[in-house]
Amino acid sequence: MNQNELKKAVGVKSVDYFKSDSVVGLGTGSTVYYMIEELGRRYQAGDIKNIVAVTTSSRSEKQAKSLGIPTKDLNEVDHIDVTIDGADQIDKNYQGIKGGGAAHLLEKMVATNSTKNIWIVDQSKMADQLGSFPLPLEVIPFGCEKTFEDLKKENLKPEFRLDENGKRVLTHNKNYVIDLKMGTINHPHLLADWLDHQVGIVAHGLFLDIVNTIIVGYEDGPKVIDNIR
DSSP: OOHHHHHHHHHHHHGGGOOSSEEEEEOOSHHHHHHHHHHHHHHHHTSSOSEEEEESSHHHHHHHHHTTOOBOOGGGOSOEEEEEEOOSEEOTTSOEEOOTTSOHHHHHHHHHTEEEEEEEEEGGGBOSSSOSSOEEEEEOSTTHHHHHHHHHHTTOOEEEOBOTTSOBOBOTTSOEEEEEOOSOOSOHHHHHHHHHTSTTEEEESEEOSOOSEEEEEETTEEEEEOOOO
């Protein structure tokens, strides 16, 4: 199977975790695309009934609505039963980096309000250690150069994320993205704690101690890693 086929296989498999009469969280990304397509198919077929989806990006919301899946804002629900999302990198301790699509703030808000979190990835996203995938930060434009310099002083190798026209990428909330290209992250919890205390950084892409189940796409089929926490 090629990479897209691996992504489709885990996306389809993950929908088994969605049940009727529930509030579901829909993540963002290329693997999640296949999950939403399969959820839409089962919803239209009546295999899954009476669900409401909370999405983590306008892309996912548009896709869900096009398939007839009802959506609500996070403020309109009192809980989320299960959220399924992708990840950009997962280490051997099942900690993750997310935010390659610049949606990590919304993804983190949905994840932390979910009873169960499931990540769906192909095998290329699994690693012994985090860091080879750049760590995204969402930063407010006001004072962003100061924030950048502070990160540089800490030797965190910051770079503003640019679009194809060389302009700074804007998030859903009209903030900038700074990627930390550190290579390796030896102490993710310490780094997360430090970043949480920096004024001007709205959210970082370290998702620690949050995932319950991971579905990984391998050549011989999806592998489920369950009961993580």
